[in-house]
Amino acid sequence: MTVTAPQGFRSAGIAVGLKSTGKPDLALVVNDGPHRAAAVVFTSNRAQANPILWSRKVAQGGPARAVILNSGGANCFTGDFGYQTTRLTAEAVAAVLGGDADPEQILVCSTGLIGSGDQAFRDKIVGNVPALAAALSDDDTTAPAAILTTDSVEKTAVHEGDGWRIGAMAKGAGMLAPGLATMLVVLTTDALIDDAAADRALRRATSVSFDRLDSDGCMSTNDQVTLLVSGASGATPTDDEFTAALASVCDELAGKLQGDAEGAGHDIDIEVRGAASVADAVEVGRSVARNNLFKAAIFGNDPNWGRVLAAIGTTEAQFDPYAVDVSFNGVRLCHAGGPDRPVDECDLTPRQTHVAIDLFAGTHAATIRTNDLTHDYVHENSAYSS
């Protein structure tokens, strides 16, 4: 159980031929209520896929009944034909749900190669919605696999509250850099919270989790993180309690996305301390995370603190370059902007890598998750569309 761990949800995942491998590629998550609140955050990329354009309208309109997700094609830069595909998909879902279901209450997510979205793509999705609906179950385990692209493992999480739960599934292995979200994620809960509280909680949770994951500096056109609220448990956690639980689930998923990033050899947590503000800490962490020379050095197990300082120097953050400390895996290699412990005291062979930067400019902190720049990354991303 993942997104169906909370009460009031059904899900399913089936194969409809979008992936050439024949693996599952179409998933549906239905909120059976009674509450049906929803909150969604989208990519901040201004080049947005058709499902994003559609789902933005749905999110503005109020309650959401379901979210349908496909892998095997992003339906991005496919013009009006692609947008109509998204609309027809939502209409097909509303039709099979029956009753009072409205197409404008159906969220749509797509992931895969940008530009794909032809007639065959449309037919495979729309024509298979009835089969997908027939597979719906409140004890489902098939949905998470159907949203994967280059991911090597399913990514799920469950939080147990006091009489309520959060369930989650996620995909994402490349283009992991945030605008708002960085991937496709569906979060479900049977806690009884209203729309405004759900929206606040989702924005706070994503800002400290998915927004701090920056694997390769590239922002997707299709990212969407959706929270569906059934309220079926009747339990009413406080705002803080629910937000903390949601943030914990999102952080767990962010760690799983980092751990499965395309071609990565190291999972690097860049902890920035002593910053004048959280924004400064995030800016410094992200600048280091996006520095190709630093990332290539980590691939080579080289704790190159000079490249860390050079990356910090490109930011607007408050700091004195000659008052900065940098540690790799607990060994302080740079103190006050100069050499400290010998570099060979530091072992970077483990996949988990911790870089601690102290700016000595304040009391704020943030950790950015990233990955190294490897031969496998170059290979996978030069061969992706072939």
Added chain:
Amino acid sequence: MTVTAPQGFRSAGIAVGLKSTGKPDLALVVNDGPHRAAAVVFTSNRAQANPILWSRKVAQGGPARAVILNSGGANCFTGDFGYQTTRLTAEAVAAVLGGDADPEQILVCSTGLIGSGDQAFRDKIVGNVPALAAALSDDDTTAPAAILTTDSVEKTAVHEGDGWRIGAMAKGAGMLAPGLATMLVVLTTDALIDDAAADRALRRATSVSFDRLDSDGCMSTNDQVTLLVSGASGATPTDDEFTAALASVCDELAGKLQGDAEGAGHDIDIEVRGAASVADAVEVGRSVARNNLFKAAIFGNDPNWGRVLAAIGTTEAQFDPYAVDVSFNGVRLCHAGGPDRPVDECDLTPRQTHVAIDLFAGTHAATIRTNDLTHDYVHENSAYSS
């Protein structure tokens, strides 16, 4: 002849043991006047090497007599000891030049591994200044090799004006991303122009050349572009004439730096047209140039226009994602934000790669030079300090 092509200059390059290979690693360019105007642009990285800290003071102080440059060590993050090394270097040069030479008229440039700058480094430089001065010649060919690091070829340029010349030498093969400059460059001229004109011309020339080279998104701590003016020809080109010539020399050198970038397989010129402003065109070009997925695709000879649009979408530039055209090597693959010509019509096997982006948002344009992301880049930069 390179920096000694104009009248009034002598130069030399010798090996002093900074490079483990025994290749030349110390160069000197002397302005014998009569005019001795100078203009300098520096890296905008806030983490700055000791020679940058020193040379900034020199540049503020007025005329410059000479510039001494070493490879084999950046003298960056080496603390006060490193700064004193730079000061002692300038004093040694002033002493051998004799007469009215003042240490505060001697520019210093260093390049190589960040953090290096110990007693041996100091002794090799300061102790060899007399030998370097003894090698000075007004018909020199040895200086350009002495400033190279991972460069595979010497980079020089000469412009012939009407009775005056510009000479130039440059180094730079990695960390090629601009703040102001992106490398070490020495430009010399015997045109008779005043300090203010030299400064204006240098800033205008670098802003449209070196500032538009972004090989790997990483900004150095040591970049310095120096223009020395001897006035020895007595010729007085107009401001526009001199600026155009200087920009042409800088653009030629930028092309040579791009062509020798570490591990690169493609030289990519990203031409952005139809922009609402030059700043928009530069922002869009740079965003594409820094997108690792785009760069890896070009390595694989994949004209992945979707990644171009995704990169444009992260900018603040004026554009409508559904009105953008993108061509690769003259083949328009994306029209109005959707697919146009078949991708297999485009041949990306030549090293020279031209990506044209039309934003249809105005009349401004700019071209950003970059390189692809390759296995060799990852290899060279993961093994650099070993």
